[in-house]
Amino acid sequence: MTPAAPPALRWRALVWAALLMLFYALPWLRWNGRQALLFDLPARRFDLFGLTLWPQDVGVLFGLVAVLACTLVLLTTMAGRVWCGHACPQTLWSGLFRWIERSATRRLRPPALARLVKHLAWAAVALWTGITFVGLFSPIQPLVAGFWPARWSGWETFWVLFYATAAWANAGFLREQVCIDLCPYARVAPMLCNADTPKVCYDARRAEPRGARQLGQGSVQQRGRGLLDPTSASDYAFRAAHPALAGPPPRFADDRLGDCLDCGACVQVCPMQLDVRAGPQPDCIACGACVDACDAQMRAWRFPSGLVQLASENEMQGRPRRWLRPRTLAALLSLAALLGIGLHYL
Ligand code: SF4
Ligand code: SF4
Structure with a gap:
């Protein structure tokens, strides 16, 4: 439940x-x-x-x-x-x-x-x-x-x-x-925009593999699972976003799941009908509705917020953000x- x-x-x-x-x-x-x-x-x-x-x-x-x-x-x-x-x-x-x-x-x-x-x-x-x-x-x-x-x-x-x-x-x-x-x-x-411009991003390293679970499982941090490496995280996210290409996603035991509950709340609220988990998309208007919806789910499960957040691609990959760029x-x-x-x- x-x-x-x-x-x-x-x-x-x-x-x-x-x-x-x-x-x-x-x-x-x-x-x-x-x-x-x-x-x-x-x-x-x-x-x-x-x-x-x-x-x-x-x-x-x-x-x-x-x-x-x-x-x-x-x-x-x-x-x-x-x-x-x-x-x-x-x-x-x-x-x-x-x-x-x-x-x-x-x-x-x-x-x-x-x-x-x-x-x-x-x-x-x-x-x-x-x-x-x-x-x-x-x-x-x-x-x-x-x-x-x-x-x-x-x-x-x-x-x-x-x-x-x-x-x-x-x-x-x-x-x-x-x-x-x-x-x-x-x-x-x-x-x-470029890799230093903030966009609404999904933290696939923390979130994948996604899936529904029983109550009582902590977040990846609380369970000590930690973050996935970037290649495995993008692979899971790609497979989940393209089931017709990649086939049905495998079932994972609750303790191997990432923090995405696959509840769909972020998709339901999106005015552009996007799934933020499929990666940054040009039609995203950065309204933050998916950030609020996901944070509400994280609070309900007592997980840290920020699974979906406003951040630059460089920040998401752990690189420092450059404020002064030629365009700026x-x-x-x-x-x-x-x-x-x-x-x-x-
Ligand atoms: S809800 Fe808003 S911020 Fe999130 S993906 Fe849709 S348009 Fe972008
Ligand atoms: S709202 Fe958060 S937990 Fe639910 S499906 Fe979207 S990213 Fe996953």
Whole structure:
């Protein structure tokens, strides 16, 4: 019997919730009596927290975009795809829509009622998302006041419905297909990473051979089995990931098993439908859901956590991690140069 996993501090969910709240609050923030963030296209005036940009300041806007792009490159070379897993709108809204779906399915009967409530909640969130986004381009207070009785202009109606539909389709239905097939950053990110960039990794030396077991067996450390050599560990992991090629895996006595319980929890929670035990994969968005799921299992069995963890390939192989690499230095210098130019002209 598998012991119940104790609850953990869900810090990733808290980060997601904070970022979503920040987005919905953004158009409501005020600065010197005006909307703090407003891209007023008809008036050709952009308000950025007290900084007002006019058409002749378009260079400043491009500079800000270049600074953000350089920061993202620097973050990717140093920390991998943390943006994808923790701050990308596609990840945040897909997570929110999944949470609504799970809550409705768990709490409501019959299933037809759960489906109806789910779709109504999705539609409400999508509509509010569209209004919030358009509220960054058209003053939010008159926009919300004009919702009912309907007083929106044709363009406001079009863009609110456009963004609401995009949120509803991308987060409700397309989900990981957007990351796999549509996102340009997902194509570029692997080129910015190397063996020193952290990825979500499975510790095959400690985990293999995987398998269900009786209660009472300690971890490999507690039993004194220790870590496998790298070749045997990758061989076991490869065989388990490719049963059609390698044939059914052999049965091992409980005391020869590694720490992977083969419970499947890491696979069930993966939004990209990956099995982290098959090795680092280009579609992994480093959301850490498998890390949390596996740590919960490890706590339940009183094994050390970290069977699935965020680490670089070099760290996993016991080699020191290099922080300063050519790509990191190039991104750092570009960012410093852009900030220097910006400060000079301000
Ligand atoms: S493998 Fe883990 S970190 Fe990667 S996408 Fe799946 S759950 Fe997220
Ligand atoms: S959650 Fe951990 S113990 Fe369970 S199958 Fe995944 S790696 Fe193995």
